[in-house]
Amino acid sequence: QVQLVQSGAEVKKPGASVKVSCKASGYTFSSYGITWVRQAPGQGLEWMGWISAYNGNTNYVQKLQGRVTMTTDTSTSTAYMELRSLRSDDTAVYYCARDDQLLDYWGQGTLVTVSS
Amino acid sequence: DIVMTQTPLSLSVNPGQPASISCKSSQSLLHSDGKTYLYWYLQKPGQSPQLLIYEVSSRFSGVPDRFSGSGSGTDFTLRISRVEAEDVGVYYCMQGIHLRTFGQGTKVEIK
Numbered sequence: 001q002v003q004l005v006q007s008g009a010e011v012k013k014p015g016a017s018v019k020v021s022c023k024a025s026g027y028t029f030s031s032y033g034i035t036w037v038r039q040a041p042g043q044g045l046e047w048m049g050w051i052s053a054y055n056g057n058t059n060y061v062q063k064l065q066g067r068v069t070m071t072t073d074t075s076t077s078t079a080y081m082e083l084r085s086l087r088s089d090d091t092a093v094y095y096c097a098r099d100d101q102l103l104d105y106w107g108q109g110t111l112v113t114v115s116s
Numbered sequence: 117d118i119v120m121t122q123t124p125l126s127l128s129v130n131p132g133q134p135a136s137i138s139c140k141s142s143q144s145l146l147h148s149d150g151k152t153y154l155y156w157y158l159q160k161p162g163q164s165p166q167l168l169i170y171e172v173s174s175r176f177s178g179v180p181d182r183f184s185g186s187g188s189g190t191d192f193t194l195r196i197s198r199v200e201a202e203d204v205g206v207y208y209c210m211q212g213i214h215l216r217t218f219g220q221g222t223k224v225e226i227k
Contacts, residue, residue, distance in 0.1 A: 035216065037165075045157075045165065045208055047216040059215055062117075095164055101212055102155055104176065106164040 002026040004096055004107035011113045012086050019082040020110045022096030029077035030054050033099035036070060036081045038092040039109075046092075050099055051079065086114045118143050118211050122219035130227045135196045137222045139209035144189045146213075153212035156185055156194045159221075160205040168207075169194065201226055 007021040022034060036048040049060035051070040058070050069082045079096055094110045097103035119142040129135045139154070146152045156169040167176045169185040172192060182197040196203055204226055209219040 037218075044206075044221040045159070045210075045218040047210075047218060050216070061215070097165075101153065102167055102170040102176070103157070103165075103210075104167050106166070109164055 002098065002105045004098065004105055006094075006096060006107040006110045009111040009113070011115065014087055014114055014116055016086050016114075017082060017084040018086060018112050019080055020094050020096075020112070022079040022081070022107050024077045024079070024098070027098070029072075030074050034070070034072065034079040035097045035099040035103055037095045037097060037103075039095070040089070040092045043092075048081070048094075053079065083112075086112075088114050090114050118145075118214055118217050120209055120211055120217050120219040122207075122209060122222050124222060125220060126223045126225070128225050128227050129196075129199045131201060132198050135199050135203075135224060137194045137207055137209075137224075139187075139192045139194070139219050141190045141192075141211050143214075145192075145211050146189060152188060154185075154187065154192050155210045155212060156183075157208045157210060157218075158203075158205050159208065160202075163205075165208065196224075199224070199226065 003025045005023045030053045033052045035050045051058045053072045067084050071080045091114045096107040098105045121140045123138045145154050152172045154172045157165040159165040173185045184195045206221040206223050208221050211217050
């Protein structure tokens with residue numbers, strides 16, 4: 001069965017970076033993309049960007065351009081999302097989802113807390 | 117950027133009664149390939165979002181047939197024919213024709 005398992009919760013100081021992982025299993029990793037979505041406390045879903053696990057092509061939401069980098073490691077079927085220069089408003093649960101146009105399988109979420 | 121607008125933002129429904137959520141996009145979601153890239157997700161309390169409907173009206177695997185989607189172009193609707201207790205949560209529409217954008221979400225609760 002398809003599973004996406006994300007790394008554990010993180011606490012970071014403002015200005016630091018965080019790298020969240022998303023390990024896929026149960027399907028051919030390179031045949032799909034991975035989308036990253038975040039959800040601030042009590043707020044809605046925000047699409048962050050997408051990466052092709054086939055060729056590494058990416059698309060990022062404009063507001064995060066320059067601060068976010070999405071990568072994949074096909075040898076371990078793992079996707080990564082790195083966010084730099086963290087601010088308090090980056091505090092959120094970060095989700096990965098398998099992307100074949102539809103986001104059909106989601107990770108369990110990773111809470112990233114940015115606090116001094 | 118495509119803006120997705122959902123109404124209402126909250127809904128309180130008696131069990132067994134129908135419910136309806138509207139989603140409007142700022143641009144047509146009809147692609148030149150003939151598909152319309154509109155999706156519906158449900159986020160139950162404390163859980164990750166789950167896919168309900170894709171391409172306007174196709175139910176994802178395992179989704180009960182009390183859920184249905186309709187619409188075209190820029191106007192879409194999710195209907196629940198008879199709301200059950202397990203349907204509580206926040207419903208989001210999402211466009212997939214140009215990158216991705218979610219609606220604000222509609223919170224559904226049971227009266």
